[in-house]
Amino acid sequence: DAGVIQSPRHEVTEMGQEVTLRCKPISGHDYLFWYRQTMMRGLELLIYFNNNVPIDDSGMPEDRFSAKMPNASFSTLKIQPSEPRDSAVYFCASSSVGTSSYNEQFFGPGTRLTVL
Amino acid sequence: EDKVVQSPLSLVVHEGDTVTLNCSYEVTNFRSLLWYKQEKKAPTFLFMLTSSGIEKKSGRLSSILDKKELFSILNITATQTGDSAVYLCAVGGSSNTGKLIFGQGTTLQVKP
Numbered sequence: 001d002a003g004v005i006q007s008p009r010h011e012v013t014e015m016g017q018e019v020t021l022r023c024k025p026i027s028g029h030d031y032l033f034w035y036r037q038t039m040m041r042g043l044e045l046l047i048y049f050n051n052n053v054p055i056d057d058s059g060m061p062e063d064r065f066s067a068k069m070p071n072a073s074f075s076t077l078k079i080q081p082s083e084p085r086d087s088a089v090y091f092c093a094s095s096s097v098g099t100s101s102y103n104e105q106f107f108g109p110g111t112r113l114t115v116l
Numbered sequence: 117e118d119k120v121v122q123s124p125l126s127l128v129v130h131e132g133d134t135v136t137l138n139c140s141y142e143v144t145n146f147r148s149l150l151w152y153k154q155e156k157k158a159p160t161f162l163f164m165l166t167s168s169g170i171e172k173k174s175g176r177l178s179s180i181l182d183k184k185e186l187f188s189i190l191n192i193t194a195t196q197t198g199d200s201a202v203y204l205c206a207v208g209g210s211s212n213t214g215k216l217i218f219g220q221g222t223t224l225q226v227k228p
Contacts, residue, residue, distance in 0.1 A: 031214040033215075042220040043159075043204065045216075045218075095214050097214040104164055105150075105206075105216060107158035107159050107160075110157065
């Protein structure tokens with residue numbers, strides 16, 4: 001398996017622009033998580049899905065952030081409009097709860113977002 | 117509110133030293149505690165602990181969980197420069213939702 005795939009790996013944009021981050025989870029995993037990581041705040045959970053349904057979006061900072069999971073193999077995190085304080089590394093992770101490795105999350109390589 | 121606290125936040129040692137990283141937690145319906153290593157990329161899995169007192173070991177790294185006192189330690193013996201990384205502790209709880217609560221991490225720097 002290729003692991004969790006994220007694209008793009010790097011994104012540089014200007015304030016006010018729309019940014020879309022993409023994630024393909026590991027095949028067969030039924031949980032998908034979006035995290036944001038900064039030096040100041042560490043790793044923060046933004047939202048997670050179970051079987052394509054959003055379960056907890058309490059970590060989404062504000063209405064400018066939205067996430068979708070239209071099917072089991074694809075998810076997007078969108079920021080519109082983007083602001084400089086959104087600059088961070090965004091990780092996608094997936095897991096399969098209920099197996100012997102319950103709760104273990106496998107992380108993608110991350111997208112480094114810079115908003116100028 | 118569920119929380120995971122790691123200490124120290126940062127640590128500088130020399131090659132060959134032994135280090136102990138700490139993780140304490142307060143989580144509803146504890147299921148598991150996980151350790152991840154993060155270099156300049158995504159976190160990678162090290163250990164998962166579910167039972168008290170049973171040491172997990174992988175090479176120079178070992179970890180143990182105390183569910184009574186609500187903490188775990190990660191030991192690294194004979195440290196090498198390649199051990200330099202951020203070590204993250206995460207706890208899974210709340211009735212099998214799959215969600216992990218992460219600590220803020222311990223940044224370890226191993227000098228030659």
